Amino acid sequence: MPTTLTPVLSAHWDEPRAWSLTAYERHGGYRGLRRALTMEPAQVVQAVKDSGLRGRGGAGFPTGMKWGFLPPPDGGPRYLVVNADESEPGTCKDIPTMLASPQHLIEGVAITSYAIGCAHAFIYVRGEVLHVLRRLQKAVEEAYAAGYLGQDVLGSGYSLDVTVHAGAGAYICGEETALLDSLEGLRGQPRLKPPFPAVAGLYARPTVVNNVESVASVPGILRGGAEWFTGMGTERSAGHGLFSLSGHVTRPGQYEAPLGITLRELLDMAGGVREGHELKFWTPGGSSTPIFTAEHLDVPLDYESVGKAGSMLGTRALQIFDETVSVVRAVTRWTEFYKHESCGKCTPCREGTYWLVQVLQRFERGQGTEADIELLLDLCDNILGRSFCALGDGATSCITSAVQYFRDEFEAGTHTPADVLFPPERSARFAYTPRARTAQLAGVH
Incomplete structure (x- = not known):
């Protein structure tokens, strides 16, 4: 049985002038x-x-x-x-x-x-x-x-x-x-x-x-x-929390539930992955946490269980990606963000995020090499635990986990561009043609 939602902060969001x-x-x-x-x-x-x-x-x-x-x-x-x-x-x-x-x-x-x-x-x-x-x-x-x-x-x-x-x-x-x-x-x-x-x-x-x-x-x-x-949550992760489901999910949004609920239960409430597709990978706590795959659907979303499974609960930002998404492209976009947002105060983060982007972009263009995979991991190892704050650590998490679970896609990036392997238009959650937009506004999917 799915865990019951526990609306506390979100209990009255849908009321008129709820903010008053x-x-x-x-x-x-x-x-x-x-x-x-x-x-x-x-x-x-x-x-x-x-x-x-x-x-x-x-x-x-x-x-x-x-x-x-x-x-x-x-x-x-x-x-x-x-x-x-x-x-x-x-x-x-x-x-x-x-x-x-x-x-x-x-x-x-x-x-x-x-x-x-x-x-x-x-x-x-x-x-x-x-x-x-x-x-x-x-x-x-x-x-x-x-x-x-x-x-x-x-x-x-x-x-x-x-x-x-x-x-x-x-x-x-x-x-x-x-x-x-x-x-x-x-x-x-x-x-x-x-x-x-x-x-x-x-x-x-x-x-x-x-x-x-x-x-x-x-x-x-x-x-x-x-x-x-x-009375909510688990023994060591008590209470309720807002879980933000976004991406390739039928009904994205905020789901306030006890800590310890699983993604499988949340997906059941959210209508599952978009019709005709299947879960490929997801983030349990935002882009700065190691990614999970379909094999982690039943990991309780509490601090201890997620940590034991190799990631972090973080901000409970559950980004859902189906099989149409290139892991290489997704990780590259996240890393470009961290490179841009690095304050530049410490060398490992300032220089490391720059070089991570250079190497990842080579894989995205289909111009990477086998040696580049090891170079990526070596760069991550030289940033992790050596930057002034957690930004550097977060920037490496998605990369090391992506190589762990999807090394074959990085190997494919040594000869084929990501947009050939995974055409971006297939990943779009909704096709915005005029006719489709009208259907969306009418609630027809």
């Missing part, structure tokens, strides 16, 4: 904050620890434990920074959350800030998504007007200001320390760690950096309790 404060309050919004304000901050931190909530931004580090790393108060400020710079290829969970239900995030910001003793929180939004930025700014205004933010929140004596900041559109600013530099007005580049942000983060003060979905999940924990949250 009125709609959010109608479904119990801000009850979590009211409860938190009756507790000691340390009790709120412990409740999140007890829930087993792990960071939803990719690494999966326990959220409550991260809050607990802050040093004891010293009379100076401390900050919460929400990483809303979602830009991983294939990832599309935080932006829909902020667009459809921004108050989930704002309530989570208020609870988190109270728990860690923060009086000024920042939400760093990707600059290109102007519509989301405006939606979030309006939601913050509504929260201020209702007394959920500002001076003396709900008469508790606790005060909190929230600033929504638009980033400049650099993928590297998704890395937490590069984000902090950008927020300070500097060029977005990763910092050397230690010190970690918990000790010296924004403006050299103790700082918690959390992902949008992580913070937005906190109100539900305060409303329903830790046991409610641990």
